[in-house]
Amino acid sequence: MSRAGLDKNPREVAEMFDGVAKGYDRTNSVMTLGFDRRWREWSRRVLDARPGEKILDLAAGTAVSTVQYAESGAWCVAADFSVGMLVGGAHRRVPKVAADALRLPFKDNSFDAVTVSFGIRNFNDTVLALKEMARVTKPGGRMVICEVSTPVWRPFRVVYMRYLLKLLPLIAKFVSSNPVAYSYLAESMATWPNQRALAELISKAGWEDVAWFNLTGGMVALHRATKPKPKPKAEEPTP
Template sequence: MNDHEHNRADLHKDPARVSGMFDQVAKNYDRTNTVLSMGNDRMWRVATTRAVAPRRGQRILDLAAGTGASSVALAGSGAEVVAADFSPGMIAEGRRRHSGIANLTFVEADATALPFADGEFDTVTMSFGLRNVNDPKKALLELLRVTKPGGHLVVCEFSHPPSPSFNGLYRFYNDRILPVVAKTVSSNADAYDYLNESIRDWPDQRTLSRWIRQAGWTDVAHRNLSMGIVALHRATKPRLTATPSAK
């Protein structure tokens, strides 16, 4: 495949193009992310796992799981973990790597139309995937639907550093350094151009918190990781609620 044949998603986030782009980078996706994040991806994963606080006997949905790195960390607790992703290539790579883990299941799923029953999960979590959904507000509604009353949401997503000076350095890295490194270590550098664009276009911490509340979640809170490069959002499904309808 030459460079012109690479699948390049854009900010319209057409599901087929986004899925195809991730199919193409699946094999080296985790290694590339570790290089481009300078190892911070591992710290973000640990923080997310601690926020989820998985326990034996729980059923957990890890949406946008990719090849399952985050799911494996959750499954280590003994919880039943469903790793779901829109990309067949990511799911296939995850199954290839982690087929020996009995309490980990891989499922191809659309975040805006999840193939799960109402109230099926104790906790739902999504790391670096909500930003790639063409209708993230609908995805937040779907996550609410499949969560048990009293259950929890944990979203780890790129955000906007509140410090103007640090934000300037971060944007310089993303605009000037990341594309050069991506061309060296990634099989599809165009995918990381999209990554940069999608981060720049994504709302800040307060806006995403508002979206989560509008979907019907309560006790919405967030904390910044790596000075706000990433934000970890948490919320709870009310014990008695009528799930809002998508508009």
């Protein structure tokens, strides 16, 4: 069994998720007490995929969320660096692509929207990944990120950081096919930027209209943003 380090070496991250692919969806539901379903539903609502649109679901894992987005009538593709995760979702009938988030195999301006749920913190260059997401999104297109964050109520934040995160590897021993991986996941959650810091990274990567709102007291946050449209060229003065 393998786990990645906090340097988030892409090969190690891929191997780690290959190791947790078996039973991954069940493990998520157990570890989150079923809240993962609510968080996915909020992501679906905020993304607001529409018939005829093209949606990229990045770090899609077994494509659970991709199927939900596709119910809108949009054409949705699941992309993930872990082939094992994609194989784990082979029974879900949406297109799937093995892809590196830092070098996406799509043309510029290919998608109306791009989304990533609980995956961006596993990329070893957050800003580069956000820039790649912008590259493949059409001008005026949107991005939605659902990710763990920092609880806003201080007493709960202390309990969350000191105790709840440390419980994850212990619980994983009973429900995961690769329990050692959850030591990394707990560490990556504890060191991940808070809501405002992530918003600043999104802006730094070139997105605009960046906003967020908290779910479950800030334990999870949804960030959304828009890719800027080209500014109209100024007319040259008449001689």
